[in-house]
Amino acid sequence: xxxxxxxxxxxxxxxxxxxxxxxxxxxxxxxxxxxxxxxxxxxxxxxxxxxxxxxxxxxxxxxxxxxxxxxxxxxxxxxxxxxxxxxxxxxxxxxxxxxxxxxxxxxxxxxxxxxxxxxxxxxxxxxxxxxxxxxxxxxxxxxxxxxxxxxxxxxxxxxxxxxxxxxxxxxxxxxxxxxxxxxxxxxxxxxxxxxxxxxxxxxxxxxxxxxxxxxxxxxxxxxxxxxxxxxxxxxxxxxxxxxxxxxxxxxxxxxxxxxxxxxxxxxxxxxxxxxxxxxxxxxxxxxxxxxxxxxxxxxxxxxxxxxxxxxxxxxxx
Numbered sequence: 001x002x003x004x005x006x007x008x009x010x011x012x013x014x015x016x017x018x019x020x021x022x023x024x025x026x027x028x029x030x031x032x033x034x035x036x037x038x039x040x041x042x043x044x045x046x047x048x049x050x051x052x053x054x055x056x057x058x059x060x061x062x063x064x065x066x067x068x069x070x071x072x073x074x075x076x077x078x079x080x081x082x083x084x085x086x087x088x089x090x091x092x093x094x095x096x097x098x099x100x101x102x103x104x105x106x107x108x109x110x111x112x113x114x115x116x117x118x119x120x121x122x123x124x125x126x127x128x129x130x131x132x133x134x135x136x137x138x139x140x141x142x143x144x145x146x147x148x149x150x151x152x153x154x155x156x157x158x159x160x161x162x163x164x165x166x167x168x169x170x171x172x173x174x175x176x177x178x179x180x181x182x183x184x185x186x187x188x189x190x191x192x193x194x195x196x197x198x199x200x201x202x203x204x205x206x207x208x209x210x211x212x213x214x215x216x217x218x219x220x221x222x223x224x225x226x227x228x229x230x231x232x233x234x235x236x237x238x239x240x241x242x243x244x245x246x247x248x249x250x251x252x253x254x255x256x257x258x259x260x261x262x263x264x265x266x267x268x269x270x271x272x273x274x275x276x277x278x279x280x281x282x283x284x285x286x287x288x289x290x291x292x293x294x295x296x297x298x299x300x301x302x303x304x305x306x307x308x309x310x311x312x313x314x315x316x317x
Contacts, residue, residue, distance in 0.1 A: 001024025014268035068221035227271030
């Protein structure tokens with residue numbers, strides 16, 4: 001594919017992403033109902049206001065941090081419903097896991113019961129549809145990841161680890177006689193770029209999530225934080241800083257950097273491109289032998305569909 005066609009495709013994917021972004025509907029959560037206006041938009045000039053000990057920005061960031069870890073599961077819609085239901089029910093029982101992460105463990109029996117109960121409800125609602133879409137069977141529907149049916153490891157590892165990060169940051173501040181109303185935000189904004197931030201989310205020796213989060217999920221969080229919800233105080237431009245990881249520029253243009261070059265001076269950023277790829281991949285390419293290429297919005301410019309069918313037949317999304 002020549003440069004002109006490549007640019008055309010990237011811009012088209014970014015356009016689709018802007019129109020079909022898969023955004024967590026966090027305004028529907030009980031802890032955040034007063035963070036949004038009547039149109040469902042974040043009240044940006046109130047992000048620095050305290051909600052208890054922490055700012056609204058900090059609490060939203062903690063939730064997205066947890067959401068990014070859980071979003072790695074096999075059914076994003078089901079996972080987001082699970083997280084919404086569990087969070088709402090815990091808060092209604094005064095178990096404020098984002099404001100007080102230790103609450104999740106102090107009332108661990110209730111936390112586990114909520115996860116189990118809501119998982120079963122969602123399975124009953126979504127398993128048949130999920131099975132059809134994924135060429136599977138309804139009894140294989142499972143949101144716990146790692147092919148595990150046990151709730152304990154899922155609750156401790158996938159929920160507990162991201163909830164523990166802001167708690168550890170808070171304790172370290174106290175140990176050093178420092179105070180912050182945004183410990184997680186401060187940690188994230190200590191890095192010079194979104195790419196380095198996403199890498200440290202996973203690999204930092206003290207605060208990194210390790211195997212609890214994958215590289216794609218770490219980048220997903222960075223996209224939400226910087227691009228989708230615009231929580232960053234530095235107003236980082238994710239399209240400019242996305243790959244700012246080297247002390248000096250490379251002599252050759254790398255393929256990832258080409259994305260930013262093509263999107264520059266357009267109406268789209270790298271976040272829109274990512275949203276477009278997710279939308280197309282999960283709704284048309286999918287991950288089985290029967291992709292919906294005939295209905296795909298980029299089939300006219302897709303190299304695999306038009307010229308190289310082996311790209312479709314021999315690879316998975």
